[in-house]
Amino acid sequence: MLCAELINSCSHDKVAEAAVLSIGGDFNKRVAMLARASNMTPGRFAAQYVRRFSEEAHDEDWDALAAVIAGCDTPILHGLRWLVETMLDEDVQGVRSLAKTQGHRGGPVRQGLGLGMLCI
Numbered sequence: 124m125l126c127a128e129l130i131n132s133c134s135h136d137k138v139a140e141a142a143v144l145s146i147g148g149d150f151n152k153r154v155a156m157l158a159r160a161s162n163m164t165p166g167r168f169a170a171q172y173v174r175r176f177s178e179e180a181h182d183e184d185w186d187a188l189a190a191v192i193a194g195c196d197t198p199i200l201h202g203l204r205w206l207v208e209t210m211l212d213e214d215v216q217g218v219r220s221l222a223k224t225q226g227h228r229g230g231p232v233r234q235g236l237g238l239g240m241l242c243i
Contacts, residue, residue: 126188129202133173140166142203150204157211172207 133139143154143165151165158168176184191205192198 125192125198126185126202129188129192129199129206130173130177132199133203134170134177136164136166136170138166139170139173139203140164142200143169146200146204150208153211154207169203169207172210173203176206176210 133142143151154165154169158165161168163171176188180188188202188206192202195201
């Protein structure tokens with residue numbers, strides 16, 4: 124339920140921008156810098172990753188997102204940060220999974236989505 128709320132909310136540029144600003148810190152700086160380099164607003168930049176996750180995520184990715192936000196005081200913000208940072212790290216590292224199978228909820232299997240940001 125919260126995963127769907129994150130996707131439905133943060134796939135909109137203005138909502139994603141408010142969330143990025145609310146998260147602040149290094150995350151906000153990183154997104155703003157990369158957005159400028161891509162000639163986008165930070166909100167559009169973050170929202171594109173949310174939409175991409177929604178389209179490409181495999182069941183295991185959705186389960187990882189659910190685990191990351193479970194029990195968080197701010198699950199939407201925490202989930203957005205995890206989703207964007209994880210996908211950015213994949214892009215920087217050049218990790219690309221070729222579609223070998225299709226996920227139940229969407230597109231090709233994505234690899235490398237870790238649980239390093241669990242709420243404790």
